[in-house]
């Protein structure tokens with residue numbers, strides 16, 4: 600049943616993410632005020648949301664009344680001055696720090712002193728966006744996943760100066776909109792985009808050692824993962840995966856844990872990017888190889904280690920990381936649940952063997968996080 604919520608939510612940017620985020624809040628009964636700098640994006644927004652909702656009505660997943668009530672909660676406006684009543688504004692504009700800073704400066708002159716400014720950035724430090732704000736204590740990240748309407752997870756990343764009141768309020772509003780909110784530190788990739796890296800990276804290391812992609816994918820599927828690393832890269836696009844890997848490597852000062860393997864660059868250079876080009880690492884084939892549990896243990900050991908390094912940086916919990924990885928990536932178990940399955944001694948032994956076998960520049964890749972040696 601449709602609820603009515605007193606708070607008013609603002610959304611700036613009506614592209615892939617912004618329109619979905621607006622739908623999430625409007626559907627939960629919040630008055631949702633939204634805009635976009637680009638007139639065609641504004642003008643088409645209501646129709647795009649109506650089409651998305653009508654498809655759900657046709658599929659029998661939504662009543663026509665709920666669709667109409669959602670659309671009635673959506674208010675597309677032309678200027679930011681119409682955002683004055685908002686309690687929380689989420690920006691989903693272009694991924695550029697200067698653009699986000701300028702937007703927040705404009706909003707600060709319009710909103711009440713208590714209103715929260717949330718960024719949906721995937722890669723810009725929240726602290727750097729907050730740095731130019733008059734009231735940085737109300738700035739934080741609410742990182743939604745694509746598509747926001749279907750993905751349950753939202754990562755909430757405050758920066759060091761975010762007020763506890765702003766964190767609590769952003770969490771409460773986003774939870775009321777039906778999302779599972781996991782708090783994490785203002786660190787590159789937050790939880791999911793960072794802790795997922797070894798799933799691809801260690802698979803590429805195995806590939807370069809001579810294991811076929813089919814064998815690697817089969818091992819992970821036998822371990823319960825819905826898609827193997829190469830099927831997942833084919834789905835996302837090798838170019839997108841490479842850009843995400845390189846971005847995180849840069850943000851983490853090129854630490855070997857984020858090593859950009861040559862086989863990924865070669866794949867992108869070949870133009871065989873995955874489903875979208877008709878051919879990828881595996882696509883259009885699927886895997887029929889026999890499962891090798893040692894491969895699954897190796898990849899999970901590096902997933903566990905990355906999660907344990909993030910844990911050492913503070914601002915999150917093992918449960919939070921596990922939940923984020925299951926909801927954000929559809930993983931069958933979180934890294935700390937996998938650790939409980941193998942035990943710390945087995946994971947330490949796996950990492951030590953990998954370090955011993957790795958070429959010297961990659962050895963620090965397998966250094967165990969403090970949590971694993973405690």
Ligand SMILES: NC(=O)c1ccc[n+]([C@@H]2O[C@H](COP(=O)([O-])OP(=O)(O)OC[C@H]3O[C@@H](n4cnc5c(N)ncnc54)[C@H](O)[C@@H]3O)[C@@H](O)[C@H]2O)c1
Nearest residue numbers: 612613614615616635636637640691692693694720721745
């Ligand atoms: N696409 C994803 O999978 C995804 C996932 C999580 C987070 N994000 C982040 O969400 C944000 C938006 O991504 P997207 O994929 O929706 O982009 P998009 O290109 O689909 O949409 C961005 C929209 O913002 C508008 N815009 C740009 N500058 C503006 C400004 N100054 N003021 C108002 N509107 C402006 C554009 O006209 C466009 O309609 C980015 O920060 C991105 O990193 C994206």
